[in-house]
Amino acid sequence: MPGPEERADDRTLVGRATRGDREAFGTLVQRHQDRVFNLAYQVVRNREDALDVAQEAFVKAFASLPSFKGEASFTTWMHRIVVNLAIDCLRRRRRGDPATYDDRLAVPEDGGQSLAAPDDPEAALGTRQVRSLLSRGIQALPPAHRAVLILREIEGLSYEEIARAVGCSLGTVMSRLFYARRKLQKVLRPNLDDLR
Amino acid sequence: MRLKHWLHTLGGEGRRLAAYAADELPPAERARLAFVVEACPACRRKVEAYQLATAGLRGLPRAGLTASEAAAFLPEVNRRIDQGRSVAARPVRPGLREVVWDHPRLSLASACTAILLLIGLTLSQVQMWGLSGTAGRNGVEIISVDVDEDASVMVFQPPGTSLKIIWVFEDSST
Numbered sequence: 463m464p465g466p467e468e469r470a471d472d473r474t475l476v477g478r479a480t481r482g483d484r485e486a487f488g489t490l491v492q493r494h495q496d497r498v499f500n501l502a503y504q505v506v507r508n509r510e511d512a513l514d515v516a517q518e519a520f521v522k523a524f525a526s527l528p529s530f531k532g533e534a535s536f537t538t539w540m541h542r543i544v545v546n547l548a549i550d551c552l553r554r555r556r557r558g559d560p561a562t563y564d565d566r567l568a569v570p571e572d573g574g575q576s577l578a579a580p581d582d583p584e585a586a587l588g589t590r591q592v593r594s595l596l597s598r599g600i601q602a603l604p605p606a607h608r609a610v611l612i613l614r615e616i617e618g619l620s621y622e623e624i625a626r627a628v629g630c631s632l633g634t635v636m637s638r639l640f641y642a643r644r645k646l647q648k649v650l651r652p653n654l655d656d657l658r
Numbered sequence: 659m660r661l662k663h664w665l666h667t668l669g670g671e672g673r674r675l676a677a678y679a680a681d682e683l684p685p686a687e688r689a690r691l692a693f694v695v696e697a698c699p700a701c702r703r704k705v706e707a708y709q710l711a712t713a714g715l716r717g718l719p720r721a722g723l724t725a726s727e728a729a730a731f732l733p734e735v736n737r738r739i740d741q742g743r744s745v746a747a748r749p750v751r752p753g754l755r756e757v758v759w760d761h762p763r764l765s766l767a768s769a770c771t772a773i774l775l776l777i778g779l780t781l782s783q784v785q786m787w788g789l790s791g792t793a794g795r796n797g798v799e800i801i802s803v804d805v806d807e808d809a810s811v812m813v814f815q816p817p818g819t820s821l822k823i824i825w826v827f828e829d830s831s832t
Contacts, residue, residue, distance in 0.1 A: 512721065647707040654703060
């Protein structure tokens with residue numbers, strides 16, 4: 463049976479954490495750590511970096527709690543912190559060691575069969591090929607464009623939520639999203655006949 | 659049909675095709691695009707690629723923490739908070755590619771300014787050469803030009819000869 467900490471909503475926990483209640487903050491971390499890690503991973507696509515970004519995001523969040531006005535949800539606020547840290551991580555990585563890309567989850571060990579019909583090896587192969595091509599396409603995207611694409615297509619955020627999370631205008635979100643989608647479309651189009 | 663496809667692309671149809679594939683258009687616009695896609699095989703192919711990309715992205719497996727990572731997560735966050743240590747260093751400035759893409763008008767203005775500067779610089783160089791050289795376009799070399807109140811004298815030398823020609827311009831009113 464969940465205790466009073468687990469039952470409290472984010473707003474209440476944020477309020478208590480702002481007043482220095484580390485236990486309340488710990489509950490927030492445990493509640494959101496999986497989602498935050500997944501978002502970080504989808505952007506940086508490397509487990510080690512994603513773990514570092516996710517943990518650092520909570521450290522930043524704790525330090526910035528006094529400035530959290532509660533206009534957006536804690537989740538949206540965390541999105542913003544994670545995305546910014548992930549983008550910085552990618553930019554640093556591109557300038558340093560670009561060969562740390564981790565493709566294990568983009569093409570999972572089951573060969574993508576989890577998404578295809580189990581008795582349809584052809585479909586499983588197609589799924590694996592699509593994922594492989596998409597991974598290459600995503601990797602070629604500039605960090606900020608990649609983040610917008612992930613927030614829209616994987617996290618399912620609205621354009622307004624993305625603009626708030628990334629801290630840019632709606633027009634910039636649309637522009638980045640179009641660029642990212644077009645890039646992936648161009649990667650997939652030549653192979654369309656094989657993938658259908 | 660290819661021309662038709664290009665005309666659609668020029669009219670910003672590429673952007674609308676992407677939105678159409680993602681099912682983000684209002685119904686009226688969607689119906690119009692459906693007609694375009696039906697009539698244009700190249701557009702249809704693009705839409706299929708967009709849809710495949712979207713479906714592929716939405717189908718990517720979620721990344722989760724392992725049990726050991728999940729268990730060590732909060733203690734590590736607390737450790738970092740206590741140490742006041744920030745692993746993520748200073749923010750990195752955005753790359754040129756992103757700046758160019760995010761600010762197309764600024765990029766266009768910069769490119770135009772650069773082109774104008776280049777043209778200006780080239781023209782000024784040509785003019786400087788024209789002024790500094792004494793030989794004209796036809797090879798006639800101007801030896802000297804003396805301007806006086808009553809008369810002006812110009813001495814010049816045609817090409818391929820040692821002959822010097824003197825022109826005197828007199829003011830007929832004096």
